[in-house]
Amino acid sequence: MLIVSHGTGDWFVADVTTWPRPTDNGFVPEILEVEMYAEAARRVIGRRVSRVTHLDSLVVGEPSIVQGLEGKRITDVTRLGKVLTLHTSLLAVDLHFGMSGRIVVDGRSPIDELSYAASDDSRWIRFGLSFGKGFLYISDPRRFARVQPTRHGEGLGPDAMTISKQQFRECVTGRNAPIKAVLLDQSSVAGLGNMLVDEILWRADVDPHRKKLDAATVDLIHAKMRAVLPQLARRGGSHAGRLSVKLRVPGSACPRDGALLSRATVGGRTTFWCPKHQR
Ligand SMILES: [Zn+2]
Numbered sequence: 001m002l003i004v005s006h007g008t009g010d011w012f013v014a015d016v017t018t019w020p021r022p023t024d025n026g027f028v029p030e031i032l033e034v035e036m037y038a039e040a041a042r043r044v045i046g047r048r049v050s051r052v053t054h055l056d057s058l059v060v061g062e063p064s065i066v067q068g069l070e071g072k073r074i075t076d077v078t079r080l081g082k083v084l085t086l087h088t089s090l091l092a093v094d095l096h097f098g099m100s101g102r103i104v105v106d107g108r109s110p111i112d113e114l115s116y117a118a119s120d121d122s123r124w125i126r127f128g129l130s131f132g133k134g135f136l137y138i139s140d141p142r143r144f145a146r147v148q149p150t151r152h153g154e155g156l157g158p159d160a161m162t163i164s165k166q167q168f169r170e171c172v173t174g175r176n177a178p179i180k181a182v183l184l185d186q187s188s189v190a191g192l193g194n195m196l197v198d199e200i201l202w203r204a205d206v207d208p209h210r211k212k213l214d215a216a217t218v219d220l221i222h223a224k225m226r227a228v229l230p231q232l233a234r235r236g237g238s239h240a241g242r243l244s245v246k247l248r249v250p251g252s253a254c255p256r257d258g259a260l261l262s263r264a265t266v267g268g269r270t271t272f273w274c275p276k277h278q279r
Helices: 031-044 063-069 165-172 179-184 194-204 215-235
Strands: 002-005 011-014 051-055 076-080 083-087 092-096 102-105 125-130 135-139 146-149 262-266 269-273
Touching (some): 031 102, 031 215, 051 063, 051 135, 165 179, 165 215, 179 194, 194 215, 194 269
Antiparallel strands (some): 002 011, 051 125, 076 083, 083 092, 092 146, 102 135, 125 135, 262 269
16 A cells, blocks of 8 residues: 555555556656656647646656746757756746656547556646647656756766767676676666667567676677667557557566576566577
8 A cells, every 4th residue: 555645745555566566567758758757748849838737746846947948938848868858038947747747738648548647637737738739747646857057968868769889888898797787777878768778689689687798799789679669659659569569467478489487686676588589
């Protein structure tokens, strides 16, 4: 059981034992989902914020500054890794979506459902902008989303969708940590989450525990990553890999060779891999 606050002063007790655990079946926003959010948010470029309608006390940092969006025109929407930034002439604000944050623009979201967002509930709106005509808000039942004045990408590595082979080598080669942890580390490569890293390592035949990888293996991981991201984007998101969300349960078989998939915590996250072909 978990006490859940809706941020409106009312509290209730939810039975979360029936909810999927993000570490197992983490259908949570990763780079592909946030890119979809960015695409949706680009609809509001050129619009002036008539009112900041929601500033959840847990989700929004420095609310007095964020409130300053009011009256300003959105000039651009950018994304680096899993961070989306709304720009105005004088103020830019970073949006982080946490485990269950979804963006809704003019009543539509690019993603119908995340693990924790089974349905829309106005009580889950944590940050909202009204444009007079239309609106943009973040719906987040779990309240792990964060909205704050921009940090200009501070602490983030190059974006996983565009990182070059050379940059990737510099960020990853020789690191003395499990490759799974290195790829999840947003300061080495920005944007990858649990599902995507498992998928990439599965495709690259690399055991997630391996450390200090040689350049050839690092190049292979880079190539698989750059190939899989646009592929899964076309298929609808991070969950749509070969090592799909359906296989992320004990007893599943590797879709390539039928071996029983292994499962353990690597890099702090529940990890699935094939002990037969991932070495
Ligand atoms: Zn296999």
